[in-house]
Amino acid sequence: MAEAGWQELRVEVQGRPVFVRRGPEIPGSTPIVHVHGFAVSGGYLLPTAGALAHRATTFVPDLPGYGRSAGWGHTLGISSLAWALLELLDALGVERAVLVGNSMGGPVCLEVAHSAPERVAGVVLASPAGGVHNQPLARALLQLARDAWRENPRMIRVVLPDYLHFGPLNALHLFGELVRFPSLERMLRTPVPTLAVVGTRDPLMPPPRRVQEVGRLAPPHLTIAAIEGAAHAMNFSHPGELAHLIGCWLDGREITDDPDQPGIARILQFRP
Template identity: 80%
Template sequence: MTEGTGWRERRIMVQGRPIFVRLGPEVPGSIPLVHVHGFAVSGSYLLPTARALAGRATTVVPDLPGYGRSAAWGHALGLPSLAWALLEVLDALGLDRVFLIGNSMGGPLSLEVAHSAPERVAGIVLASPAGGVHNQPLGRALLQLARDVRRERPRMIPVVLPDYLRFGPVNGLHLFSELVRFPSLERLLRTPVPTLAVLGTRDPLMPPPARVREVARLAPPHVTVVMIDGAAHAMNFSHPGELAHVIGCWLDGAEITDDPGQPGVARVLPIRRERT
């Protein structure tokens, strides 16, 4: 049983293989929130933010094929195959339309699903979306990843270390090299659905604030960009209150402000668009 009142665990079948899914309390009439994890790890580290949002909508936290407690597929699936598998998970759960909340690799996967099946996606949240020019070449991305490890909360280590060991270094390096080549910026600027991008100011895998502001000014009106001061890459684990508050404001169409429940912990830095 997943920790937390009303949470359930299920195994569903995708292409004849079992997929592990965590389900929050059902919220009738809501558009479900599906949390999508990063590379080489399971959905376990997403649970702090998922729990914080569980009262707002039915919440789903799957382990994608080959990750965490889901069955291995004999080889590490690439990003297009993982996006297809995510759609298969939605089908198996009977979810016609959802919000996708992706961290790291979960950002590109959410963008892939939104571009391929926009009628299935009410909107996407990209929390530290990896991939693109800032992470290239691979050697640069590996150094960024090493710097980020030192900036994450130490209590995340026992949560993700078993996942990394199970996934394996060879699979991890192969998938990470594919991830850094993913054109996240280009897909973001052409996203067909409402999109919220949330970046941390201490995340070495993300561009510096000046570049983020430049990108935000290029984005279409249905894209919102916000920065959380003090957050590193795995903000879903380290800053769940602030991230959940930002997502809640965005879902409500309200002004995005600092989380009143986390005063002094992290500041939200919304990107202002220039008036024309």
């Protein structure tokens, strides 16, 4: 781990090793756990995780079957990954955490929040994929291809080994499950404080008009915001803006643009 104070460890979940990156310990804090998307490891989440590591003890795991974690003999679906994440929290000794999920990590975090709300202090959904806007599968695959050209080129060397390791057949199977996941319905009914963040250049997210409609339907404990200029993997491409936005939300402050990075992205908040 390049960052000072970070550690790499392996813990057992159901007798199988799970690889976890852990930031510096912040006593008395509610831990933040970053959850990656489909077919990739947690490596691309580190820019945002690092930017938030001063706030709380931070964990960036590779879920079972991804990256440097052992596989379980078959591809785990979203519900099984949520169960494995809960088991991982137990193995890490984390009683309650803020979950920050990107792409498929969003549905995984939503499943955890719905099944064990007492374990979740809050959920951040960065580009939460799944639902009607990503259906049918052929449409979602086209959206994914369009997004690839909008991402930061430096991310290729981070995620390409993960995709090759995971395999195209496993990726296609899980992506099919992801696009059928009712992310919007689960998000509107989440039992814990939730922040949903979309990028205005993300083809997998609904258009701004639809996002504003959802914002007007949002219950009081759900905040919806957008980062201008971000595509799907905002945790890698826009870590400063995303971390600043999350920090505002965690502190209960008004969400504003990042004062340290003017002109890179504009934060828009949609209120119900």
